[in-house]
Amino acid sequence: xxxxxxxxxxxxxxxxxxxxxxxxxxxxxxxxxxxxxxxxxxxxxxxxxxxxxxxxxxxxxxxxxxxxxxxxxxxxxxxxxxxxxxxxxxxxxxxxxxxxxxxxxxxxxxxxxxxxxxxxxxxxxxxxxxxxxxxxxxxxxxxxxxxxxxxxxxxxxxxxxxxxxxxxxxxxxxxxxxxxxxxxxxxxxxxxxxxxxxxxxxxxxxxxxxxxxxxxxxxxxxxxxxxxxxxxxxxxxxxxxxxxxxxxxxxxxxxxxxxxxxxxxxxxxxxxxxxxxxxxxxxxxxxxxxxxxxxxxxxxxxxxxxxxxxxxxxxxxxxxxxxxxxxxxxxxxxxxxxxxxxxxxxxxxxxxxxxxxxxxxxxxxxxxxxxxxxxxxxxxxxxxxxxxxxxxxxxxxxxxxxxxxxxxxxxxxxxxxxxxxxxxxxxxxxxxxxxxxxxxxxxxxxxxxxxxxxxxxxxxxxxxxxxxxxxxxxxxxxxxxxxxxxxxxxxxxxxxxxxxxxxxxxxxxxxxxxxxxxxxxxxxxxxxxx
Numbered sequence: 179x180x181x182x183x184x185x186x187x188x189x190x191x192x193x194x195x196x197x198x199x200x201x202x203x204x205x206x207x208x209x210x211x212x213x214x215x216x217x218x219x220x221x222x223x224x225x226x227x228x229x230x231x232x233x234x235x236x237x238x239x240x241x242x243x244x245x246x247x248x249x250x251x252x253x254x255x256x257x258x259x260x261x262x263x264x265x266x267x268x269x270x271x272x273x274x275x276x277x278x279x280x281x282x283x284x285x286x287x288x289x290x291x292x293x294x295x296x297x298x299x300x301x302x303x304x305x306x307x308x309x310x311x312x313x314x315x316x317x318x319x320x321x322x323x324x325x326x327x328x329x330x331x332x333x334x335x336x337x338x339x340x341x342x343x344x345x346x347x348x349x350x351x352x353x354x355x356x357x358x359x360x361x362x363x364x365x366x367x368x369x370x371x372x373x374x375x376x377x378x379x380x381x382x383x384x385x386x387x388x389x390x391x392x393x394x395x396x397x398x399x400x401x402x403x404x405x406x407x408x409x410x411x412x413x414x415x416x417x418x419x420x421x422x423x424x425x426x427x428x429x430x431x432x433x434x435x436x437x438x439x440x441x442x443x444x445x446x447x448x449x450x451x452x453x454x455x456x457x458x459x460x461x462x463x464x465x466x467x468x469x470x471x472x473x474x475x476x477x478x479x480x481x482x483x484x485x486x487x488x489x490x491x492x493x494x495x496x497x498x499x500x501x502x503x504x505x506x507x508x509x510x511x512x513x514x515x516x517x518x519x520x521x522x523x524x525x526x527x528x529x530x531x532x533x534x535x536x537x538x539x540x541x542x543x544x545x546x547x548x549x550x551x552x553x554x555x556x557x558x559x560x561x562x563x564x565x566x567x568x569x570x571x572x573x574x575x576x577x578x579x580x581x582x583x584x585x586x587x588x589x590x591x592x593x594x595x596x597x598x599x600x601x602x603x604x605x606x607x608x609x610x611x612x613x614x615x616x617x618x619x620x621x622x623x624x625x626x627x628x629x630x631x632x633x634x635x636x637x638x639x640x641x642x643x644x645x646x647x648x649x650x651x652x653x654x655x656x657x658x659x660x661x662x663x664x665x666x667x668x669x670x671x672x673x674x675x676x677x678x679x680x681x682x683x684x685x686x687x688x689x690x691x692x693x694x695x696x697x698x699x700x701x702x703x704x705x706x707x708x
Contacts, residue, residue: 219310226319227387229307232299233326234386235461238454240292241596241660242463244285245333248689249660251275254676255653256491256578258469259555262567265488272563277681280690281708287692293334300327301347321375325388328368332396335361335407336664339688339705354701355691359408362400369393380428385445386455386595391429394422395451395599402607403668406687413616420608421619423451429601431634436508441584441593451599458587465590466658467583471511472572474525474549478517480585490575492676493553498653504637506654509580515549523549527569534568551576560678578658602631602655606648613645624648631655645669683707 220226240246251258251274258275260266273279279286300323307323310316327345334341339358346352356364376390400407401416423429430448432438438447444455456464471485491510499507515523525548530541547569555574558566565571584592609624628651629639635654640647652665666672673682685707696702 219307220319221311221313221315223315223318226315230303230319230323233296233303233323236292236296236299237326237330238456238461238463238596239295240289241454241598242456242465244288245292246466246596246660247271247469248274248285248289248337249663250658251489252277252279253662253666253672254492254674255495255657255662256489257555257575257677258489259557259565259575260563261488261565261571263562263564264567265486266562266564269563271488275677276563276679277683277686279686281693281696281704283690283692286689287694289337289689290334290692290695293330293337296330297327297334297344298347300324300330301345305347317375318377321372322388324368324372325376325393328365328372329388329392329396331361331365331368332400335365336403337689338691340703341691342699342702353699355703358688362404362407366397366400369397378426378428382445386453388452391423391426392452392599394419395604398423398604398607399599399664402611403664406668411615413611413614416611417608417616417619420604420611423601423604424608424620424622429604431602431630433634435505435635436580436582438597439509439580439594440582441586443595447595447597449601450595450597451601451604453595453597455595456591456593458584458589458591458593462589462591464581464592464594464596466581466594467579467592468590470577470579470658471583472515472549472551472577474523475511475515475583478515478523479583481583481590482585482588483590485583485590487572487577489578490555491578492555493576494676495653495657496553496576498650501637504632504635504654506635506637506657509578509657511577511579512551512553515551525549525569530568532569534566534571549573555677557678563678580658597659600656602634603661605630606652606655609643610645610648613643613648 220229247258250256251271258265258271260272266272270284273283274285304320304323307316307320331343335358340355341361342353343356343361343364344352373390373393376388376393377384378390380389380391398416398419401412401419404410404412429451432447432449438449441458447453455461467481468483468485469489470487471479472487473484475481476484496510499510517523524546526544526546528542529536529538529545532545532547551573553576556565558564565574581592581594584594587593605627608622609627612618612624625640625643628643628648631651632639649665649669653662656662663672667687672687673684685705688705690708691702691704696704
């Protein structure tokens with residue numbers, strides 16, 4: 179167990195009862211309940227950090243499951259299949275991949291609650307801090323809270339487009355839908371205003387909290403996508419924000435790419451500009467390995483539970499991993515599987531259990547089969563998104579194992595911290611912004627920027643780079659990290675066909691406002707096309 183994470187979260191959780199927050203933007207008129215009073219307002223930096231605990235515990239909610247699934251499954255990267263009726267769950271997952279989602283999708287409702295639950299927590303803690311005496315610690319903490327709120331609004335804007343803006347806890351007058359351009363302008367203004375008051379320290383003391391560099395990273399992502407978000411390109415502004423991070427000299431490309439995502443990751447990772455800290459005991463909610471690993475792999479990785487493994491990678495996406503020297507290939511499990519000592523991983527089943535199409539004379543005869551992941555995914559019943567539930571179907575699709583299973587956690591919860599913004603992304607964003615028309619700065623050419631990322635991966639250097647090859651590089655670098663949807667939309671490829679998806683409606687670039695939220699808040703306006 180990572181001792182830093184354990185200490186940090188025990189400290190925060192112990193003080194989280196100092197503020198109670200609400201999970202939804204439609205209940206902002208409830209009176210705050212808090213143990214904070216004028217007699218015990220925080221005064222030291224550590225006390226201010228601890229008092230903001232509800233914000234950070236809220237923020238690790240949906241990224242541990244729903245946000246991660248929505249961003250990945252709605253793309254050409256991977257798919258969560260139904261197997262003999264299992265995992266269909268009323269279309270909660272299949273509709274994401276098919277782009278037939280509606281406001282009744284439970285994953286989208288959880289994402290909305292996560293976003294506005296965190297915003298509500300920020301507003302409440304800010305309200306509680308209003309009467310606290312002025313101090314440098316208060317100024318920095320307020321800036322951190324407003325940055326967390328801005329980041330929450332960024333994810334809401336990116337996913338739902340037109341959303342309410344509310345900055346005062348208990349305010350019921352600003353719950354109406356605002357245009358995406360207005361939300362963009364609010365986030366931008368908020369971040370630019372808070373940057374002077376944010377810390378520039380990078381290390382254990384600020385890990386998991388906002389710094390100036392997180393604000394720059396959010397703005398860089400916003401400016402790179404600004405033409406889509408607002409209709410006005412901001413590529414030079416993207417370069418400026420990237421340069422603020424690069425010139426700061428606080429970040430780098432860690433030599434061990436695959437090691438960055440293991441359960442013992444943390445503040446020692448120089449690539450992480452902002453990561454959500456998780457702990458399998460003290461800060462639970464993240465369990466990616468459950469979704470991607472086959473049940474027969476539990477023994478190999480000493481997992482404390484049996485994974486389900488319904489998330490398969492599309493062969494067309496895996497095709498981007500075409501350089502045999504690229505260490506990023508190692509995040510995927512392909513072909514025949516073995517234990518670490520080289521012994522085959524065998525599964526004992528029956529002829530009919532192995533292959534439901536078996537028509538021989540001994541359907542129930544025992545057969546020993548070596549686990550082997552095959553590339554192609556075949557739907558036996560497209561109307562129910564079903565690929566069958568025999569063993570061969572369970573082995574279709576290569577499996578992403580980037581967020582390595584946690585053998586030390588007592589349950590399926592993992593201690594792998596989840597990076598949202600990385601230094602490698604800054605390098606590739608700057609390269610893309612220049613390719614799209616921004617001026618070069620500091621001698622950084624797109625080719626040299628991309629080759630920095632490829633060098634860390636031990637991949638063959640490019641001799642030229644285009645927008646197309648850069649998108650392919652992003653596919654390799656950020657697989658399973660939640661940015662594929664954002665990339666495909668920016669490239670105009672979110673409407674492409676993949677798997678059995680045929681929907682090409684551009685309205686699907688933003689998700690519908692969840693039906694329960696429309697029922698609770700009459701001021702919300704549904705997004706076009708739903």
